Amino acid sequence: DIQMTQSPSSLSASVGDRVTITCQASQDISNYLNWFQQKPGKAPKLLIYDASNLETGVPSRFSGSGSGTDFTFTISSLQPEDIATYYCQQYDNLLLTFGGGTKVEIK
Amino acid sequence: QVQLVESGGGVVQPGRSLRLSCAASGFTFSNYAMHWVRQAPGKGLEWVAVMSYDGSNTYYADSVKGRFTISRDNSKNTLYLQMNSLRTEDTAVYYCARGGRRWGQGTLVTVSS
Numbered sequence: 001d002i003q004m005t006q007s008p009s010s011l012s013a014s015v016g017d018r019v020t021i022t023c024q025a026s027q028d029i030s031n032y033l034n035w036f037q038q039k040p041g042k043a044p045k046l047l048i049y050d051a052s053n054l055e056t057g058v059p060s061r062f063s064g065s066g067s068g069t070d071f072t073f074t075i076s077s078l079q080p081e082d083i084a085t086y087y088c089q090q091y092d093n094l095l096l097t098f099g100g101g102t103k104v105e106i107k
Numbered sequence: 108q109v110q111l112v113e114s115g116g117g118v119v120q121p122g123r124s125l126r127l128s129c130a131a132s133g134f135t136f137s138n139y140a141m142h143w144v145r146q147a148p149g150k151g152l153e154w155v156a157v158m159s160y161d162g163s164n165t166y167y168a169d170s171v172k173g174r175f176t177i178s179r180d181n182s183k184n185t186l187y188l189q190m191n192s193l194r195t196e197d198t199a200v201y202y203c204a205r206g207g208r209r210w211g212q213g214t215l216v217t218v219s220s
Binding site for chain 1: 142152153154157164207
């Protein structure tokens with residue numbers, strides 16, 4: 001089974017800061033990686049698919065990069081409404097694996 | 108637009124059974140693999156099970172293998188999760204997801220005596 005290691009598990013940043021989250025796969029997953037945002041009491045929302053593609057309607061301050069085993073998710077300028085937990089997800093054939101999540105807070 | 112609506116959650120005693128449903132609309136249900144993913148209170152996301160678009164392939168997380176059964180009725184655009192021999196650690200919000208990308212709002216299952 002493919003394991004996903006996401007870091008950090010939490011971070012605190014100021015409004016306007018650049019925020020970076022990383023996700024490492026235990027084996028090569030090409031670009032089969034999605035990034036989700038989850039706010040309390042809500043379902044996860046897709047932000048980035050196939051490692052670097054911005055989902056329709058998602059603000060351009062969100063971006064993703066990487067391939068193979070190492071991936072990065074970036075918020076270029078943190079906004080108050082970005083307070084949430086972020087998850088990476090790999091998809092290998094029909095199987096899904098999630099990273100442990102990163103809780104983003106405002107400093 | 109894509110809509111996934113889960114139902115069937117509730118409070119159940121350990122060892123009992125429960126069946127969840129996920130009603131799909133806004134897309135051709137029979138074209139997509141469908142997943143169940145759960146989230147225990149205060150915890151991260153855990154993939155539970157998947158069924159291929161035509162029902163020919165199913166896979167389960169080790170934590171539910173042998174106790175949970177995923178199924179689908181493409182004529183009714185509905186996905187199911189039959190959960191037997193429930194344990195307290197199965198307590199979670201259960202989400203259905205289309206191909207892993209589009210999610211329903213979830214249904215809460217609480218296993219408690």
